[in-house]
Amino acid sequence: MQFQPTLAFAQQLDEQDPLKAFRQQFIIPSANEVEKVYFLGNSLGLQPKRTKDKLQTILDDWGKLGVESFFHAEQPWMDYHDRLVGPLSKIVGCLPHEVTVMNNLSVNLHLMLVSFYRPQGKRTKILCEAKAFPSDQYMMETHVRHHGFDPADAIIEVKPREGEHTIRNEDLLQIIVQHREELALVLFGGINYYSGQVFDMQTITQLAKQAGAKVGFDLAHAAGNIELNLHDWNVDFACWCNYKYLNSGPGAVAAAYVHERYHTDPSMQRFAGWWGYEKNTRFQMEKGFKPVQSAEGWQLGTPALLLYASQLAALEVVEEAGWENINRKRKLLTEYLWYILDEVNTSQKQPIIEFITPRKETEHGCQVSMNMLQRGKEIYNALMEQDFFVDWREPSVIRLAPVPLYNTFEEVWKFGEAMKKILAS
Incomplete structure (x- = not known):
């Protein structure tokens, strides 16, 4: 044009x-x-103008039915999560059962590292972008310390060349190859928050997995902004907030993607909570964690319905627009x-x-x-x-x-x- x-x-x-x-x-x-x-x-x-009405509906249900709203509201709270994962799966390019809506971004990243950062032998290092968003830096720093490693040794940062503002793709890929025997995890932002650079997530994933590492992305600036194909790219996990391009409100509930190959893997380590327990026996309150056989198996506690409602309002607009x-x-x-x-x-x-x-x-x-x-x-x-x-x-x-x-x-x-x-x- x-x-x-x-x-x-x-x-x-x-x-x-x-x-x-x-x-x-x-x-x-x-x-x-x-x-x-x-x-x-x-x-x-x-x-979105409709957010207020969505919130009011939850408040009205709570007022009229109390806890019975989980089962007997016009739109039962127990099924509310199902209304969110379909639209989100289209936005990030995956299957609906690979998405779970929970917590906030930093909490979800910590939970994913419990499962996907499993240092063993020489494979102890995390590869990330230099000057990642501070919350990601602090998350990785404290998580590797939890495993007994020095962040200065365990975290490899990829930075732009001298005098440049963005990371060259060839430099990033070369560093993956250089450290292929040491990498336990590659964890990058989908888009750098400062420069706005979109990283080649498909190629990063392919090369990192060839090196034997797990691969995850922080999509805080990517989800709802650019086209993503997490499932087809074979990404292991990803996390994102929903208050930026997805308009779900300040401090909105976040979301995570976990590739379906991990949903039924009994060897997966995770931190568990009762809302991640298999649904048909959840209310029997028995010992021994049995996860939902989907990304919902990483959920912890009872969801915040007001935050769910705010997100649904925003996702409806996206669905209507296409x-x-x-x-x-x-x-x-x-x-x-x-x-x-x-x-x-x-x-x-x-x-x-x-x-x-x-x-x-x-x-x-x-x-x-x-x-x-x-x-x-x-x-x-x-x-x-x-x-x-x-x-x-x-x-x-x-x-x-x-x-x-x-x-x-x-x-x-x-x-x-x-x-x-x-x-x-």
Whole structure:
């Protein structure tokens, strides 16, 4: 498509957008009845308007039926989980029984490491990305200490080359081969939270498994953002939060994927709880853990129904919009953002933006990270004062992420115009 840097062209794209009506299903932050431009779906997605009704239904059930709501509510609580895994399995590319909705991201990662980080002999090391999100760093650090290892020895970090912002795929794969005899686990983010780089999860998985290691991914910035095929890629496990691109609310319940080959493996080590016990005998309360023969076997305690309801509200919107349609718009919307930002750069005597997010379509999702070569914090503050929600990361990066379900092409155009005026001031 031949883009144009005009308001009329952006409005034309919005008019032709098959998902344009879905913006009305979200509460857009506003001031004095003027909607702000929210480009922070990579941090916390917006609230679907139907969320309040879903929450109220659970409260009404609780008020009318108490604990009997698990069995006798119009939508029994015992079956609520089943309504979540179907939509999520489409989003992450797996079978419904390979998904479980539980806990939060860090807790789920710890639980998965109980099962999939099994150091033995020379195989004691975890391979991860340098400067992973801090929660992942702390999780891995404390988990290897629990096994009696020094994190400085047990954790191998892959980092960009000197002077570069992203990890070269060939460097990552070479390091897997180099440490093939020592690796117990490869645990990477699907997308780096800082740079927005999408990693080649399929190739990483294939090579790591050839080396004899287990493979898992933190999909916090990938789930609901890019196309995934966890089952077909043969990934062992993955975990993600649901409050970013999946719009399930602050502190939303998280989810995990476990490949079906492990569901009936009696040798699997895990931390157990009663909600992961086989369903037909769960209420007999007997000794001896017998896991559900699905990813639900990793569940621990009684689920938080209010959090389930908030997630169902968000997933219904995704289902109605269609996951393939969302991805198509995401690609076009982000391509237009790159075009507009290039216009900003070329309007200056010298480029003001260094893009640290890869430009190749398969190597980025919604997020674009801009390393500001001049006046970074000043530009960020000015954008926020003009009601653009973007994100600042030290020392000089502004992150923004136009989300296909509620952001528009006109908002992208407005962002470019605001940047030009700020730079001219």
